[in-house]
Amino acid sequence: MKKELAKTYNPKEFEDRIYKEWCDKGYFAPDPDKSKPAFSVVIPPPNVTGQLHMGHALDETLQDILVRSKRMQGFSTLWVPGTDHAGIATQIKVEENLRVNEGLTRYDLGREAFLERVWDWKNKFGSRIISQLKKLGTSCDWSRERFTMDEGCSKAVREVFVNLYEKGLIYRGHRIINWCPNCRTALSDAEVEYSEQAGHFWHIRYPVKDSDAFLTIATTRPETLLGDTAVAVHPEDERYKDLVGKMLILPLVGREIPIVADEYVEKDFGTGCVKITPAHDPNDFEVGKRHSLPVIRVMNDDATINAEGGKYQGLTREEARRAIVEDLEKGGFLVKVEDYSHNVGTCYRCKTNVEPLTSDQWFVKMEPLAKPALEVVKNGTVKFEPERFSKTYINWMENVHDWCISRQLWWGHRIPAFYCDACGEMTVSKTDLTACPKCGAPLRQEEDVLDTWFSSALWPFSTMGWPDDTEDLRRYYPTSVLVTGYDIIFFWVARMIFSAMEHTGKEPFSTVFIHGLVRDAQGRKMSKSLGNGIDPLEIIEEYGADALRFALASGNSPGNDMRFSPEKIEAARNFANKLWNASRFVLMNMEEDTPYGLPDVSLLATEDKWILSRFNKLVKEVRLALDGFELGVALSAVYDFSWDVFCDWYIELTKSRLYDKGSESGKVAVRVLGYVLVETLKLLHPYMPFITEEIYQAMPHDEESIMISAFPVASDALDFPVEEAEMEKVLDAIRAIRARRAEMNVLPSRRTKLFIITESVDTFRNAEGFFMKLAGASEVLLPDTYEEEGAVSIVTSAATVYIPLADMIDLDKEKERLAKELEKTEGEILRIEKKLSNEGFVAKAPAAVVEGEKAKLAKYRETEAKLREELKKLENI
């Protein structure tokens, strides 16, 4: 059924409409046909209250390309969408909102009322990110949309927690952890970001008890002096050997602390003496354990000094530092201050300096879990693409510490541990308990919630119904590919792998397809604070989702960052426009009843066979690239074919036939045009789903939607090597003539006779129209020889073409040009001859390569002979 296309490409007119049609038709749901192989993907769930940014756009685009191409290749594809509750991020937003609008804190509201606010917020904004994903054209099965805090995922979380607890892999402990004083919660190691900060190195004198001697320590954090319980020196440090075991008087505090010997100290760094503050430094904590030192925590949860700090109580960390340095100076304890720049841990959410401190937290014991997770990557069951990221993963997993999973937040999965104040028992349970199983007294549930990543770690199987034995799990789990950025390999990918291994006994996915970051045109990370973020929705609004997707997919190589620039998106839009207009042209030349599909081979012209043969090559190329996750390579192949081969050549080649109204040959041409265009659209559909669907619907086609049509398969029936080669001879000649005319400034309007001397007479005779249309010919003659003077000669390997342009010819220049060309050709001949006379090459190179070189040599020799002949002629004049 022939439809009209609007005169200009305007994606706004059809993108939303088409998306709705796909949804209504149910195309996004996996095909229930059991005979089809399964291909499944789970979306990296965006933050439920987040806004779509370029990172999402890239991630979703890549996934959609994979999913759509697999669907067209006959897989039963399932793409599970959903969102993450994003504990800290969401809670911060709601608290901020509460503070700004009502001047309240979460404590003013209380836990229950505050959580109601968060749920309201979630319900208000949770659909926003989903609708933004839809604008991109993502083909997720929305009927399976999940949320990390929905009933099913919560059930999975409890199941996992209790299982791990019962196996002894989750424990509660008083440990030193990373604390964010702003978010007022513990953080895992992965949630700490280090940043270089300018600071000072304070050298402080600690007097030795009952002596005039003293030790000088150097520290970047003088305020933690309040919690010092020792000073450590290296056991082999001659300077301090005799002092080990003696006591020091802690300045300002007056506490007696021992001098201990520990290998942790570097003799050559600082003064060789380290103050030990077990409560506020992870290394000191370890030293403290080895020497059974007391642990004195001197800060509150908001990083102000607590009662242990004596007169400094109530001061912030920064205030305390200033006050203490001042007092040290007054007391004569301060030796010197140096400028010092060092790495400080900050909170990945709010960038506040992390305060290491001791507290009661829940941990996952990592060692037993890491083992199978390492194995499965090392033995290739889980493959990283590109492969190098498996190193990053293995390195991290081999050195992983226990995972602190408790967060002092309210928004999240509350830890299912129940305390009995009557008998002191703690019970961990999959279901909520009200009475103590031991003594029957009322219970109190743990206040802490779980790290957000604890639930996302279960995403590949919790979304498919685990722990129940569901049909989805049986059919689609393990999933096929996980697509994500390298920045969350530790947060998420690693944790999914060990969780899946532990709880399902299977890897969560077979391939991890890693992409880089989308940066701005200057190569900077897009960020809110810089204000350099490009809003994908604005791009879609202005250029269309297809253009955005194209811009993100083209030139993007796996694992590498990319820059996003206005030029790129314009180039993408221009390509869409080109396709649109090429399609309009094809449609214009179609009849109401032009059918889909190729006419009989016997009816095909040489150029038809040429384009089919070229298309067939393209199909092979695209499929190979897609199979290897080379999405950018596949796209550029389709781009080049569409623009250069199909539009710039094939369409132009068919014009004379098309303008011969009603001719059989014109009808054949239009069917080939339609066929190649539609099949090319299919190759392109995974990348640009909307425009390809819109055009597909307008053209004669084979399926209800391009989405469910079959991805092209290379076929021997479309291979026409002979015609392809013949056609290339003609195209070579046309290109050469055009170049020559342009060089001589022959106006396009000036048409001339062409005399073509060639052995492929039939080929060139059949191509007469092409020379008229594309090479400025008024008449094409194919004599056996051409001897007249005053003609430009153009030499290609297959033909010598003469253009009588007596008035424009400069004989000397002609000679010079021919001589130059001859020189170049001879150079090439020499190079190939050398190669072919190399015994190693002939013996070791593949036969096809050797044959290729021989063919090339033959071609150059033909050209050389013709050039010599021409030169001789000119010299005789």
Next chain:
RNA sequence: GGAGGCAUAGCUCAGUUGGUUAGAGCACUUGCUUCACAUGCAAGGGGUCAUAGGUUCGAGUCCUAUUGUCUCCACCA
């Protein structure tokens, strides 16, 4: 301190297991109101593929070192 990426045209980047004369987009030059498209057409200029070695019949591609640059991990107080 450890690991890794990148270095190819003026700019931004492709280049799949080594195999035509190294490509594209943008920018630049010249010409074109050719009846699909000026978001276009045609022609053109521009690269010793960071440097030095090595492996190979053959290296932009593999190996080693060097330089520059970016990132991640570790954290010496």
